[in-house]
Amino acid sequence: xxxxxxxxxxxxxxxxxxxxxxxxxxxxxxxxxxxxxxxxxxxxxxxxxxxxxxxxxxxxxxxxxxxxxxxxxxxxxxxxxxxxxxxxxxxxxxxxxxxxxxxxxxxxxxxxxxxxxxxxxxxxxxxxxxxxxxxxxxxxxxxxxxxxxxxxxxxxxxxxxxxxxxxxxxxxxxxxxxxxxxxxxxxxxxxxxxxxxxxxxxxxxxxxxxxxxxxxxxxxxxxxxxxxxxxxxxxxxxxxxxxxxxxxxxxxxxxxxxxxxxxxxxxxxxxxxxxxxxxxxxxxxxxxxxxxxxxxxxxxxxxxxxxxxxxxxxxxxxxxxxxxxxxxxxxxxxxxxxxxxxxxxxxxxxxxxxxxxxxxxxxxxxxxxxxxxxxxxxxxxxxxxxxxx
Amino acid sequence: xxxxxxxxxxxxxxxxxxxxxxxxxxxxxxxxxxxxxxxxxxxxxxxxxxxxxxxxxxxxxxxxxxxxxxxxxxxxxxxxxxxxxxxxxxxxxxxxxxxxxxxxxxxxxxxxxxxxxxxxxxxxxxxxxxxxxxxxxxxxxxxxxxxxxxxxxxxxxxxxxxxxxxxxxxxxxxxxxxxxxxxxxxxxxxxxxxxxxxxxxxxxxxxxxxxxxxxxxxxxxxxxxxxxxxxxxxxxxxxxxxxxxxxxxxxxxxxxxxxxxxxxxxxxxxxxxxxxxxxxxxxxxxxxxxxxxxxxxxxxxxxxxxxxxxxxxxxxxxxxxxxxxxxxxxxxxxxxxxxxxxxxxxxxxxxxxxxxxxxxxxxxxxxxxxxxxxxxxxxxxxxxxxxxx
Numbered sequence: 001x002x003x004x005x006x007x008x009x010x011x012x013x014x015x016x017x018x019x020x021x022x023x024x025x026x027x028x029x030x031x032x033x034x035x036x037x038x039x040x041x042x043x044x045x046x047x048x049x050x051x052x053x054x055x056x057x058x059x060x061x062x063x064x065x066x067x068x069x070x071x072x073x074x075x076x077x078x079x080x081x082x083x084x085x086x087x088x089x090x091x092x093x094x095x096x097x098x099x100x101x102x103x104x105x106x107x108x109x110x111x112x113x114x115x116x117x118x119x120x121x122x123x124x125x126x127x128x129x130x131x132x133x134x135x136x137x138x139x140x141x142x143x144x145x146x147x148x149x150x151x152x153x154x155x156x157x158x159x160x161x162x163x164x165x166x167x168x169x170x171x172x173x174x175x176x177x178x179x180x181x182x183x184x185x186x187x188x189x190x191x192x193x194x195x196x197x198x199x200x201x202x203x204x205x206x207x208x209x210x211x212x213x214x215x216x217x218x219x220x221x222x223x224x225x226x227x228x229x230x231x232x233x234x235x236x237x238x239x240x241x242x243x244x245x246x247x248x249x250x251x252x253x254x255x256x257x258x259x260x261x262x263x264x265x266x267x268x269x270x271x272x273x274x275x276x277x278x279x280x281x282x283x284x285x286x287x288x289x290x291x292x293x294x295x296x297x298x299x300x301x302x303x304x305x306x307x308x309x310x311x312x313x314x315x316x317x318x319x320x321x322x323x324x325x326x327x328x329x330x331x332x333x334x335x336x337x338x339x340x341x342x343x344x345x346x347x348x349x350x351x352x353x354x355x356x357x358x359x360x361x362x363x364x365x366x367x368x369x370x371x372x373x374x375x376x377x378x379x380x381x382x383x384x385x386x387x388x389x
Numbered sequence: 390x391x392x393x394x395x396x397x398x399x400x401x402x403x404x405x406x407x408x409x410x411x412x413x414x415x416x417x418x419x420x421x422x423x424x425x426x427x428x429x430x431x432x433x434x435x436x437x438x439x440x441x442x443x444x445x446x447x448x449x450x451x452x453x454x455x456x457x458x459x460x461x462x463x464x465x466x467x468x469x470x471x472x473x474x475x476x477x478x479x480x481x482x483x484x485x486x487x488x489x490x491x492x493x494x495x496x497x498x499x500x501x502x503x504x505x506x507x508x509x510x511x512x513x514x515x516x517x518x519x520x521x522x523x524x525x526x527x528x529x530x531x532x533x534x535x536x537x538x539x540x541x542x543x544x545x546x547x548x549x550x551x552x553x554x555x556x557x558x559x560x561x562x563x564x565x566x567x568x569x570x571x572x573x574x575x576x577x578x579x580x581x582x583x584x585x586x587x588x589x590x591x592x593x594x595x596x597x598x599x600x601x602x603x604x605x606x607x608x609x610x611x612x613x614x615x616x617x618x619x620x621x622x623x624x625x626x627x628x629x630x631x632x633x634x635x636x637x638x639x640x641x642x643x644x645x646x647x648x649x650x651x652x653x654x655x656x657x658x659x660x661x662x663x664x665x666x667x668x669x670x671x672x673x674x675x676x677x678x679x680x681x682x683x684x685x686x687x688x689x690x691x692x693x694x695x696x697x698x699x700x701x702x703x704x705x706x707x708x709x710x711x712x713x714x715x716x717x718x719x720x721x722x723x724x725x726x727x728x729x730x731x732x733x734x735x736x737x738x739x740x741x742x743x744x745x746x747x748x749x750x751x752x753x754x755x756x757x758x759x760x761x762x763x764x765x766x767x768x769x770x771x772x773x774x775x776x777x778x
Binding site: 161162163164165166167170175242243244249252254255256257258259260261262263264265266268271274275280282283284285286288290291293294296297298299300301302303 | 550552553554556564631632645647648649652653655663664669672673674677679682683685686687688689691
């Protein structure tokens, strides 16, 4: 086999679920990857261990005091330490980066990801809120700079793959699959009493807390509809959602002749992360369990219950209203999920809160980042002050 | 939309199941296709109606007397009439053909299909016995002439599509799906007493008699394994079979990263026929029912029962023995199916006959057509004389 040049990877969110999955892959394929820069939040001990293992030239943490302490500990190494919002941008635009894995959670990833896109860097995008809040803006800037955006989300990665080798004009529908989350089949009455622990217990995926709650409310799928609209530049009416509890079919593309290309795999984020980091090469992940359909036995599909899970419709409505409204939905959802995780509001309050915050917002055009950040800030404030009566 | 040049189509087997499906498509898309030449067997009234509708420049029927009568009826038109084995080759090599649909049933399609391949003509191949009997030879000749072979079989068409946009070195497995036929789940004891009518009653597909019986014995899948080995130039060990009773997933390709590309569609041969005729364009078949997975509800998968359906293993063994052995399996199977359809032998005798004929054959190399035809002839003779005691 011919020697392959190493890809130089930088990671925003290196201690999160996607970040650690990526670093585990990079460790397994030392001939294929090296690490240029890492950014983490407050898990300083973990990021220190990552720096010692992967020896990036730059590392950033959230807090200035943590950064000082880490710099002290890394004295004498070739790794420079930085911090805060500026540190995220520095990591995102680190020289000698072939692919930036954008894997922060929430709108905090927006500015650094846009900075990498403006530089023309390939972005492996796991931070779906970036595309939800600023999809139009990001795609326009990527077109201008020539940056490529490769989706890491299993659903969008599946659609990306299912589009390969086909002509865009032949696409009839994008079909996003949804596991339905831990509460699939429950009526609204029962959803009113579900707990934080039940909501965090996803049947198929081992994910971060925010995404687990989004999956339980199905807002996760709502955000993915918005994301798909921009990632694949399609009319929202061509995007559909089907519930598929086994999470084996990760999404599908239907073509004009009626054929449907479905991307299947075991539910393991290593696969889409590896795809996005190594594309157009595929890594041989022969150590993973294989998909054995005869053993799986059954794949089932059903229409989503939009009455029990109103977040799906909220996202559709935000896409129809356009402009800054998706940013408002995202911001309100982030705050609502945080408040639910803090036992401050109930499960069904999440959708009620988002609906109320949306009702109080007049969408504005989003051709610049400022009005988006402003809408985001206002929505967070109203979401923080929301109460259930 | 830009004007598209019309594809000029010739058809071997125009009155069969695939041939009529193709002509129905061509009639629906008069701006995309025109018909150059047609070959049929003994259904003279039907082929006459086809000639009147599509006005090809050449038509061939099996019998010389039929040809004479047809020529009389078509006097004054621009359609020339020919007949017999030479007529098939004439149709297959008709000038001004962009794509030949090779849709005869059985080894009779071998010579005309090879003739088209030698000319460098694109061949839409529905006649799987051609690839089973002479796969190696046909692929070598296609490589030499530059002819392209596009599979029409729903399974191979699915694999062809699932390979698009991917690198061949990244393929880990080809997974052929099998409906399991009308007798899926029956034990051997019950299979001993099944009738011709039961065997012809396929649960999902409306097909010709020969293919329906092959599906009931699962020899259909055995022949498809051999076909896939040559069509996609893969080691036989990378081909697997999984039973999927709903016939919605038409086949799959697994890649080295563990992702599986599955091609789904409603079970309607219009879709793969349209694909093979129009490739690399796709036709908009908006009049067909769409695949509605939420309504379908469940896709199920199971391992094949090779004890109840020994034909699958016979085909694997033939591929392992190589040379002329696949041709022998195909010939013995054709005769066995004909004898079963004539109520001359029982259902389980089909596999017993093929096994006995295989046991009596020493495989020889198949770098020319002559030894293949010789093996074919001998196998047919022994299969005709076989009796169950």
